[in-house]
Amino acid sequence: MTADPGPAAGRPVAADPLATLLRVQDLDTELAQLEHRRSSLPERADLRAAADRLRALDTEMAALDAERQLLADRQQEIERQVGTVVARRSAIEQRMYAARGPEARDLQAMADEVAHLDRRRIELEDQELEVMEQQEPLEGALARLAGDRDALAAAAVSLTTALHAAEAVIDAEIATVSASRSIEADTLPESLRDRYESLRAKLGGIGAARLVGNRCSGCHLELPSMEVDRIRHLPPGTVATCEQCGRLLVRAPAP
Numbered sequence: 001m002t003a004d005p006g007p008a009a010g011r012p013v014a015a016d017p018l019a020t021l022l023r024v025q026d027l028d029t030e031l032a033q034l035e036h037r038r039s040s041l042p043e044r045a046d047l048r049a050a051a052d053r054l055r056a057l058d059t060e061m062a063a064l065d066a067e068r069q070l071l072a073d074r075q076q077e078i079e080r081q082v083g084t085v086v087a088r089r090s091a092i093e094q095r096m097y098a099a100r101g102p103e104a105r106d107l108q109a110m111a112d113e114v115a116h117l118d119r120r121r122i123e124l125e126d127q128e129l130e131v132m133e134q135q136e137p138l139e140g141a142l143a144r145l146a147g148d149r150d151a152l153a154a155a156a157v158s159l160t161t162a163l164h165a166a167e168a169v170i171d172a173e174i175a176t177v178s179a180s181r182s183i184e185a186d187t188l189p190e191s192l193r194d195r196y197e198s199l200r201a202k203l204g205g206i207g208a209a210r211l212v213g214n215r216c217s218g219c220h221l222e223l224p225s226m227e228v229d230r231i232r233h234l235p236p237g238t239v240a241t242c243e244q245c246g247r248l249l250v251r252a253p254a255p
């Protein structure tokens with residue numbers, strides 16, 4: 001069946017609005033699939049995983065770094081104490097060398113203190129060595145983690161590039177399909193287009209369905225045979241509605 005094209009008044013008018021409606025629905029379904037593909041690109045999931053791993057590494061590194069800082073503070077404190085011991089020792093030695101007359105009686109006490117300070121210094125230096133030994137594995141672990149982090153950050157940069165490239169391909173497809181969709185939709189009678197748009201918004205992106213056999217392709221339910229019969233005998237171009245889901249129902253063209 002060939003429909004005569006309507007008079008060209010203003011915008012083009014669809015010769016067969018119901019066939020056009022189904023094409024618009026198909027293009028909308030294609031757009032929804034493209035959007036879904038865009039949002040579920042594997043690069044996006046990989047990038048999210050890399051970002052999670054980076055955050056975990058940062059947390060791990062911050063904990064190790066805090067531990068290292070504690071040890072560094074401890075080492076600094078020991079070195080400060082060693083400095084005090086050394087200064088005290090050299091002050092006593094000067095007094096020993098300069099000891100004359102009554103002061104000379106304190107020489108033994110001063111020698112005892114020097115010996116005590118020497119023991120204290122050895123003790124502090126042992127402690128410092130211990131602290132430095134504890135720092136070593138931390139430094140090693142931090143260096144390894146920093147290496148992992150650099151590699152992961154580089155991988156994230158490549159993934160971002162790959163993701164943008166994949167998005168650009170899909171965006172180009174979306175632009176093409178959207179353009180066709182707009183041209184087709186603009187030829188629909190306004191009331192039909194408005195009904196379609198509001199049903200589509202309410203019903204999960206599908207506002208128009210085909211009657212295939214006894215079944216509505218929107219809700220996949222079978223219609224009562226009397227209803228199917230009624231729809232089949234509607235004058236051509238009449239819009240039917242699925243009783244079950246409320247979608248616009250278009251008779252599939254006869255084979």
Ligand SMILES: [Zn+2]
Nearest residue numbers: 216219242245
């Ligand atoms: Zn239905």
